[in-house]
Amino acid sequence: MVNALQIELLKSRRTKSFVITICLSIIGFLWNTVSTVSEINSASYDGVSVLFNNQTMHSFFLPIAISVFTSRIVSNELEGQTFKLQEANGTTLIQIFYSKLILSIVFFWLLAISETVATNVFAMVNGTSVPLTISFLQISGQVLASFSLICLYLTFAMFTDKQGLLLSSGFIGGFLGVILAPKSTNLWTFPIPWLGASYLAPYKFTVINNSSYFYKFDQSIYIRLLMYLMYCLLLYLMVRSILLKEERRGK
DSSP, rough: OOHHHHHHHHHHHHTTTTHHHHHHHHHHHHHHHHHHHHTOOTTTHHHHHHHHSSSSHHHHHHHHHHHHHHHHHHHHHHHHTTHHHHHHTTTTTTHHHHHHHHHHHHHHHHHHHHHHHHHHHHHHTTTTOOOHHHHHHHHHHHHHHHHHHHHHHHHHHOOOOOHHHHHHHHHHHHHHHHTTGGGGGGGTTTTGGGHHHHTTSSEEEEETTTTTTEEOOTOOOHHHHHHHHHHHHHHHHHHHHHHHHHHHHHH
């Protein structure tokens, strides 16, 4: 598995998968910080809640970034039919999926940490101290939200040669994530994968009028994390079952 991950890492660097996704994440982070400058410096809001509600930037950019990344790490191999070559050399389809899944999870986990650290720095510059618990909840939520999207988009990428369709679904997912974000306050909206980032946000906001919002810490956040963890496990088992059936069909 270590060798497989090293190969996946090398291939990802060649296709510039990391660079493109990091650029998207930076754009998203800058967009979020610029849009919250006036609120974080306002006495009417708690700066921490403004920065960690995840119902705008994360909901929009995460599906796009993951669809782009999974497309980049699969498309070249799919076009060159290297999956069949690897299978002929004894590497099963599920093993190929695992190596790409682990690479994707680790990469987006590191992105979540980097982004949270950068947000903490931005908060400190603006005189706001972020509790360690909130940072932990933010990273945990982002990793789980990323996992569900990676499972879906990576599986989609491995079974279709129409990568444009995959990318389009990422953009559509981003728009749906923003549009449906207010619904994430409902405890039972977790099966909607594009709501993962906002569903697991430490803080939720409610629109009061066109120019003001009400931010509140989500008291059910730990229940949400547990429910979403179970959802991710179920999603993984479903994807694994699909891949194993495809393996048996190909034999």
